[in-house]
Amino acid sequence: MSAAIQGTAAAEGVDVSAARRPGSIRSVAFHEPTAIAGLAIIGIFVLIALLSPFLLPGDPKEKVGPIFEHPSASHPLGLDGGGADMVKLLIAGTRVSLLVGFCAALVSALIGGTVGLFSGFYGGKTDIALMRMTDYVIVIPDIPLMIVAAALFGRSLTNIIIIIGIIYWTTTARLIRAQVKSVRERVYVKRARALGAGNRRLIFKHVLPQVAPLLIANTVLLVAYAIFAETFITFLGLGDPSVISWGRLIENAFTDDAILNNAWWAIVPPGLCVTLVVLGATLFGQSLEDALNPRLRVGHLSVRRFKVRPLRGKLDSE
Amino acid sequence: MTPLLEAEDLNVWFELPGGSELHAVRGISFELEPGERFGLVGESGCGKTTAMLTIMGLLPPNASVAGEVRLNGENILARGEESVSPHRWNDIAMVFQGAMNAFNPVQTVGAQIEEPMHLHGIAEGKMARRHVEELLERVGISKDRAARYPHEFSGGMRQRAAIAMALACEPKILLADEPTTALDVMVQAQILELLASLANDFDLALMLVTHDLPIVAQVCDRAAVMYAGEIAEAGTIDALYHTPRHPYTRLLFAAIPDLHAGGERVASIPGAPPRLDRPIVGCPFQPRCDKAFEPCPTVTPRLKRVGEAHDAACHLNDLVREATA
Amino acid sequence: MRSFDFVAKRVLFAALTVFVAITLNFVLFRTLSGDAVSALRCRQCTAQFKAYQREQLGLDKSKWEQYTIYLQGLAHGDMGKSLRSERPVTEELWQPLKNTMPMVALGTLFSIVFGILIGVISAWRRATWADRTGLWSGLAFYSMPPQWLGLLIVLFVAGALGLPTAGIKDPTLGILGDASTWEVFVDRMRHMILPALTLGLVLYGEYALVVRSAMLETLGEDYVLTARAKGLTNWATVWRHGLRNALLPIVTLVALSLGFIIGGSITIEYVFSYPGIGLQVVEAIDQRDYPLLQGAFLLLTLSVILANLVADLLYFKLDPRVSS
Numbered sequence: 001m002s003a004a005i006q007g008t009a010a011a012e013g014v015d016v017s018a019a020r021r022p023g024s025i026r027s028v029a030f031h032e033p034t035a036i037a038g039l040a041i042i043g044i045f046v047l048i049a050l051l052s053p054f055l056l057p058g059d060p061k062e063k064v065g066p067i068f069e070h071p072s073a074s075h076p077l078g079l080d081g082g083g084a085d086m087v088k089l090l091i092a093g094t095r096v097s098l099l100v101g102f103c104a105a106l107v108s109a110l111i112g113g114t115v116g117l118f119s120g121f122y123g124g125k126t127d128i129a130l131m132r133m134t135d136y137v138i139v140i141p142d143i144p145l146m147i148v149a150a151a152l153f154g155r156s157l158t159n160i161i162i163i164i165g166i167i168y169w170t171t172t173a174r175l176i177r178a179q180v181k182s183v184r185e186r187v188y189v190k191r192a193r194a195l196g197a198g199n200r201r202l203i204f205k206h207v208l209p210q211v212a213p214l215l216i217a218n219t220v221l222l223v224a225y226a227i228f229a230e231t232f233i234t235f236l237g238l239g240d241p242s243v244i245s246w247g248r249l250i251e252n253a254f255t256d257d258a259i260l261n262n263a264w265w266a267i268v269p270p271g272l273c274v275t276l277v278v279l280g281a282t283l284f285g286q287s288l289e290d291a292l293n294p295r296l297r298v299g300h301l302s303v304r305r306f307k308v309r310p311l312r313g314k315l316d317s318e
Numbered sequence: 319m320t321p322l323l324e325a326e327d328l329n330v331w332f333e334l335p336g337g338s339e340l341h342a343v344r345g346i347s348f349e350l351e352p353g354e355r356f357g358l359v360g361e362s363g364c365g366k367t368t369a370m371l372t373i374m375g376l377l378p379p380n381a382s383v384a385g386e387v388r389l390n391g392e393n394i395l396a397r398g399e400e401s402v403s404p405h406r407w408n409d410i411a412m413v414f415q416g417a418m419n420a421f422n423p424v425q426t427v428g429a430q431i432e433e434p435m436h437l438h439g440i441a442e443g444k445m446a447r448r449h450v451e452e453l454l455e456r457v458g459i460s461k462d463r464a465a466r467y468p469h470e471f472s473g474g475m476r477q478r479a480a481i482a483m484a485l486a487c488e489p490k491i492l493l494a495d496e497p498t499t500a501l502d503v504m505v506q507a508q509i510l511e512l513l514a515s516l517a518n519d520f521d522l523a524l525m526l527v528t529h530d531l532p533i534v535a536q537v538c539d540r541a542a543v544m545y546a547g548e549i550a551e552a553g554t555i556d557a558l559y560h561t562p563r564h565p566y567t568r569l570l571f572a573a574i575p576d577l578h579a580g581g582e583r584v585a586s587i588p589g590a591p592p593r594l595d596r597p598i599v600g601c602p603f604q605p606r607c608d609k610a611f612e613p614c615p616t617v618t619p620r621l622k623r624v625g626e627a628h629d630a631a632c633h634l635n636d637l638v639r640e641a642t643a
Numbered sequence: 644m645r646s647f648d649f650v651a652k653r654v655l656f657a658a659l660t661v662f663v664a665i666t667l668n669f670v671l672f673r674t675l676s677g678d679a680v681s682a683l684r685c686r687q688c689t690a691q692f693k694a695y696q697r698e699q700l701g702l703d704k705s706k707w708e709q710y711t712i713y714l715q716g717l718a719h720g721d722m723g724k725s726l727r728s729e730r731p732v733t734e735e736l737w738q739p740l741k742n743t744m745p746m747v748a749l750g751t752l753f754s755i756v757f758g759i760l761i762g763v764i765s766a767w768r769r770a771t772w773a774d775r776t777g778l779w780s781g782l783a784f785y786s787m788p789p790q791w792l793g794l795l796i797v798l799f800v801a802g803a804l805g806l807p808t809a810g811i812k813d814p815t816l817g818i819l820g821d822a823s824t825w826e827v828f829v830d831r832m833r834h835m836i837l838p839a840l841t842l843g844l845v846l847y848g849e850y851a852l853v854v855r856s857a858m859l860e861t862l863g864e865d866y867v868l869t870a871r872a873k874g875l876t877n878w879a880t881v882w883r884h885g886l887r888n889a890l891l892p893i894v895t896l897v898a899l900s901l902g903f904i905i906g907g908s909i910t911i912e913y914v915f916s917y918p919g920i921g922l923q924v925v926e927a928i929d930q931r932d933y934p935l936l937q938g939a940f941l942l943l944t945l946s947v948i949l950a951n952l953v954a955d956l957l958y959f960k961l962d963p964r965v966s967s
Contacts, residue, residue: 135656135660136660136663136664139660139664139944139947139948139951140664140667140902140944140947141901141902141905141906141943141944141947142902142903142906145940147909147924147928148671148672148936148940224786228788231788231790231791232788232790232906232910235788235790235910235913236909236910236913236925236928237925237928237929238928247788250788250790250791250794253794254790254794254914259794259797259798262798264798267791267794267795267798268795270791271787271788271791271792271794271795274786274787274788274791275783275786275787275788275791276786278785278786279782279783279786282782282785282786283782306375306377306378306379306380306381306382306383306398306399307381307382307383307398308382308383308384308395308396308397308398309329309331309382309383309384374872376868376871376872403874404874406871406872406873406874407872407873407874408874411872412872414865414868414869414872419864419865419866420865420866420868420869421866421869422866422870422884422888423866423888423962423963423964424887424888424961424962424963424964433870433873433875434873434874437873437874437875438874467963467964469963469964483869483873
């Protein structure tokens, strides 16, 4: 998966005046329709996750009826292969999946951000060394590595979070490195240095604030990757067995032969939740990134043509 | 005698996301005679580039146009894209702003100069290649550079190659949009000289669009000053410089730093041009004008004749006329 | 010479990465095996048995010795023996590899072709319904977990199309007399289609989005405006100046997504019980067959490195601006 998807969520349109100035996160998040949509989707799920202790009295895995019972009034999404209520399972899963997603994204962002920061700021040998290391890490296929690491280090939730975090930091590192390099060249950093500011001060007071918005935008995208990755790992039986996550629900559906029982309600909802959250995070994160890295361009080619209006007569002040 | 190129009451609107419209070009008219050198001057955002692009119909889909652009008397904008596209490169060619990027990085320069020749049936195969080499040499580039890629050319050379490309189909009119911006001073002078000499040799009408007054003064015979999508003043370079009849023109020319006049501060015009996505009431320059008076904020000045082939849109000229009546 | 310089550098880097990958592989799995043996809990798993296993796996020797033995083995194409079947790992992996490759190739081809098609149309007809459909379908498929999509396809599509959803061959074929090559071919294809389709759909999303944005980027370049000014028609310009330039990021993307292809195919093969290298990986994990897992992992890593090298060289060929 790549961070090379650009402009997908950017507003369609033409800004005829000079290139749009970079907006702040706030201006985008609350004005761009795609960003709003993405944020709304994530928001709903976060809300569910936060409210889950109140929504779930008792054990969600509790058997409340026959296995794979059809959806009914009392159980709107039916029962799973163990006779537990799907709705309750989904809510429980929301909390875990989002937790893994956010934490792993944070780990990735921290590693990637630090590597990128130091690489871009110090340049020279540090840069070369760090980038070489990044190149090697990139080449290793992520899923097999995750599988192996999970098999190696055990299947606890913490381990999974760390593993996912350790694998996905490379694109962040490259992105931040590029940004840091360009920020470094900017006048005020040079000026600050001329005034005798030490490296640490430069990094934290001048470079980091400039880089932070992009890092945040990227972290949102990382959340999407992380949730995705968790479903992979769990599906292959390497997830934490004591915990319910959306990935586990999909796995359960598979191993309990939900297909043979035609129990679509056990299969469709958990995957749908993952898809929606990933979609939401991608939309939101991508609009943020686009706003912070503005590359708005006029398309010079289109099937549509410019229009000709009949002469209206001299335009007075309207 | 009909002028070679004539624009009459040209208006261009752009649809903006969100529904509003940007009225970028607000009813301008100008003429270009064969072999003439004409400059269109103004700050960035005044609509001069858009006006130039409109002549060749190179507008994006969210643009709408009103008015006429007549080539040898025929309105080439009559049916929009359909009527204007046959004239591209054959009759009117253009050198773009930042010709640095006018070339496709993955094709050789020679191939790109040849492309329009094939397209318009001017030349094929070996003949085309020889023609390319001649053009390159004429603009001062050695002919074995035709097989090179654009990134192997320096900025000035690329600009010259772009000019060669513009001449590929022997047009009668050459439009140049900021041809020397982003080039260093020495190269600028060379390019301008090249343009002037080419205009002479090939009997080209040259229309230069720029914000850089000294260039216009050097190369052009006549010029029009644009402000906020309208023409503020038009006339010979001499007239504009010595007897400007619009405060904006005067201030523009005064803003050129004079290296020889020691100690004088560089004049600049405070304020900013008006927004073009809203209707403009009265004179667009009025908020920044040092000579604004009673009618200026409410009555739009019309472009009127103020001298020999000299027009200006300013209420002050009415005062003069009244005074001399 | 520019070409030689560049190629040499790239190949060298790839070789270096291969070496790093092999070492990483070794370190990972030695730890795995060591732990695995210690963790063995069964009736016969006495201390002597564990010592015997250790000896079998060569764990009783020093780290460096083990490393050298491993390298020597690799040089001879020996990746150890599967714990479960006692057969050489290379043998165990060969057939699954032959099964996976056509399936993945088919799926990737599908995704590239449709990705480019939809991406180009989307960019060209920007902000029309065609664009929006392409955009949203791309985003939707991009966000779906491959295994879930696979399950959906099994649930809703397989039955309707009458396609098999498990394995690679029909067990009844050949029972009533020898099956012809054609029949075998058709049978294989029928089993390959659904997993390949799943993989294709998941990948298509990302490709369509990237192609679209690469095209939009390219179409906004000045040289496209120049081409239009020179009198080129829309189609000629899109092809000659647009797509040709947009190919560059596309090539990079395909190479970068190889890791994802591998991961995706693992889960997809699991869902469809398709006996490829992905399913082998899953089973090896399940059965703690570490030598097999190690071999499979190494193979997968090497293929990613190779694909990246090919992509680099291809990019070099396509873009004259690239120098060493």
